[in-house]
Amino acid sequence: MKLVKKMAALGLAAVMALSMVACGSSKPAETTESAAEENAGGTIIFGTNAEFPPFEYVTGTGVIGEFDGIDMAIAKQIAESNGKTAAINNMEFDSLLLALQNGQVDAVIAGMTITDERKEAVDFSVPYYAATQVMIVREDSDIQKASDMQGKKIVVVQGYTGETCVQDLGYEYEAFKKGSETILELTNKKCDVVVIDSATAEKYVADNEGLKIVEDTDAFEAEEYGIAVKKGNTELLNEINESINKMLSDGTISSISAQYLDADIEEEEGSASDAE
Numbered sequence: 001m002k003l004v005k006k007m008a009a010l011g012l013a014a015v016m017a018l019s020m021v022a023c024g025s026s027k028p029a030e031t032t033e034s035a036a037e038e039n040a041g042g043t044i045i046f047g048t049n050a051e052f053p054p055f056e057y058v059t060g061t062g063v064i065g066e067f068d069g070i071d072m073a074i075a076k077q078i079a080e081s082n083g084k085t086a087a088i089n090n091m092e093f094d095s096l097l098l099a100l101q102n103g104q105v106d107a108v109i110a111g112m113t114i115t116d117e118r119k120e121a122v123d124f125s126v127p128y129y130a131a132t133q134v135m136i137v138r139e140d141s142d143i144q145k146a147s148d149m150q151g152k153k154i155v156v157v158q159g160y161t162g163e164t165c166v167q168d169l170g171y172e173y174e175a176f177k178k179g180s181e182t183i184l185e186l187t188n189k190k191c192d193v194v195v196i197d198s199a200t201a202e203k204y205v206a207d208n209e210g211l212k213i214v215e216d217t218d219a220f221e222a223e224e225y226g227i228a229v230k231k232g233n234t235e236l237l238n239e240i241n242e243s244i245n246k247m248l249s250d251g252t253i254s255s256i257s258a259q260y261l262d263a264d265i266e267e268e269e270g271s272a273s274d275a276e
C-alpha cells in the first residue's frame with residue numbers, strides 16, 4: 001500500500017470533529033422543518049447503506065425518516081439548500097454504485113471513500129470528510145501495527161476500502177456483510193482484528209466493552225469521503241459541491257460531525273439487512 005499523506009487539505013472536518021468530541025454537545029441537531037414548504041425543486045433520492053454509524057444508521061427518529069447520522073444530516077442540508085427534499089433509498093453497500101448507474105438513486109452518500117476504481121464508474125463530489133482505516137482489537141491484544149496482523153484472524157466488511165487495504169497487505173481475511181457482524185466476531189473471540197474506517201471504529205469501541213483502536217498511518221493511507229452521482233450529472237454535482245463547500249467553510253460539517261460522534265446512538269436493525 002502506498003504511503004500517501006494528503007490528510008491535511010480536508011482534514012479539518014474530521015480532525016475538528018474528533019477534537020470536539022470531548023466538548024460535550026449531547027444530541028444530534030434538530031433540523032428545521034422548512035423542507036416541505038420550500039420543496040419547489042423536487043426530491044433528491046440519496047442511496048445509502050444504513051449500517052455505518054455514526055454516518056448512517058436506522059433509529060426511531062432520524063433526520064430523514066428513520067435514517068440518522070452525519071451523512072443523513074449533510075444530505076438533508078444539501079437538498080434543502082437547493083430548495084429540494086432529501087429521500088433515502090437504503091440498500092447494500094455493494095449495490096450503491098449500480099443503483100446510481102441505473103437511475104434508482106440520484107446520489108450516493110455512504111461514508112464512501114473516493115477511489116480511482118470507483119471514479120471509473122461514477123463522478124464524485126469534492127471531499128467532505130477525512131478518514132483512514134484502523135484496526136479494532138480486544139484490549140489485551142498484542143497487535144501494535146498493521147504487520148502484526150500477519151498470521152492473525154482478520155475480519156473486514158465486504159466491499160469496504162478496509163477489505164482492499166487488507167488485500168493489498170497480502171493477508172488472508174474473512175469478509176462479513178455488516179460492521180456490526182465484524183464486531184460480534186471480535187467480542188466473541190472468533191477473530192483477532194477488524195479493519196474498518198476510523199470514525200465508525202470509534203463508535204464501535206465506545207459502544208462495546210473491552211475493545212481498543214490501533215492506528216498505523218504508515219500502512220493505511222488517508223481516505224476522503226465523497227458523494228457520488230451518475231457520470232456526467234454535472235447539474236446535480238454542482239449543486240452538491242456548492243453545498244459541501246459552504247458547509248465546510250461555515251463549520252456546519254464540523255459541528256454535525258461533532259454532534260454525532262459524541263451522541264449515544266440508539267441503532268436499530270436496518271431494513272437493508274432484513275432484505276438479505
Ligand code: GLN
Pocket residue numbers: 049052093110111112113114159160161162197
Ligand atoms: N469508507 C469505506 C468505503 O468507502 C466504508 C464505507 C461504508 O461502509 N459505508 O469502502
